Amino acid sequence: MYIRKILVAVALLGLVAGGVFVYHIYTSIFTPNTAFQNEEAYIYVGTGDSFTDVKTQLAPLLKNLSSFEQIARKKGYVSNIKAGRFGIRKGMNNNEIVNSIRSRNIPLTLTFNNQDRLADLAGRISNQIEADSLELIKSFTDGEFLKANNFDEHTALSMYIPNSYEFFWNTSADEFRDRMLKEYKRFWNEERTEKARSLGLKPKEVITLASIVQKETAMPDERPRxxxxYLNRLKKGMPLQADPTVIYAVKRQSGDFDQVIKRVLNRDLVVDSPxxxxxxxxxxxxxxxxPDISSIDGVLNAENHDFYYFVADVNNYGYHKFAKTLSQHNRNAxxxxxxxxxxxxNR
Incomplete structure (x- = not known):
């Protein structure tokens, strides 16, 4: 009888202990474990990051980091960490968090606009994806890549069409560059290519001219004019005499691309630069x-007129006065x- 009571007590203790264990497991897995108030938070797991790196990012986002670690180990995440940008929604439990950060890499919208140089583009992109600016500039200027795709150091910037694109955060420098080549080819569809051909220009030449147009006027509606x-000047064999090209030549020669030049001087006009x-x-x-797309399309859809000159219109800010003759232009100038x-x- 005494032994029977002992066995019953042991069984009851076992049930209690088992219940406690099951409850502990249940709460570890299914109890909400987020500590932030926003609807969603993100972590960025870099290529080669360890579980310790992941925990460092998660620490301020979770109520109980230890319980998360227990579930992460049981689900095999510790040895199977994936790079990427992962979202954690408010109220997620440990099971949901692990599932999210191991398999739901969320793409982002990457945007860039009128960067003057490849170095500027690299800096802009490195703020949005994992690849750093040094890796990006090395990829952008890779001689073998440029030669294989009919670009060179002068035309390399032509390949990057400013827009918004969807990328994974853990995109490498080469992956970004290769994607931009595909976007460049997609941009130069049959319609645009034919328009360039009708102007007697190649796509890269259109982009070069568009970059001058972009610098000349900030008004998209004026760009075709x-x-x-410039197309009239090219057809007639006249030099373009575009001030923005002189400013670029001065900056390129000095190596100082940060200098501000508001006025082109006579001494600038003799700078020996192509x-x-x-x-x-x-x-x-x-x-x-x-150049942005409006400038490129401004060239492809240029106005057909008889103007050969233009100068800033002091009475209509941002726009220009156009002239057909040099005498008329001189009055405007x-x-x-x-x-x-x-x-x-003065400068």
């Missing part, structure tokens, strides 16, 4: 900046010169 002026369209006829060897002198702009 400005493009028409980008100086006052000294050299035709298009420069590559773009002087990254003198008006602008008087205005800029009154502003005290």
């Amino acid at each position: 400005v493009a028409g002026v 980008y100086n369209t006052y000294r050299y006829s035709g298009l420069p060897p590559g773009p002087i900046s990254m 003198n008006e602008y010169r008087d205005w800029i002198n009154k502003q005290g702009i």
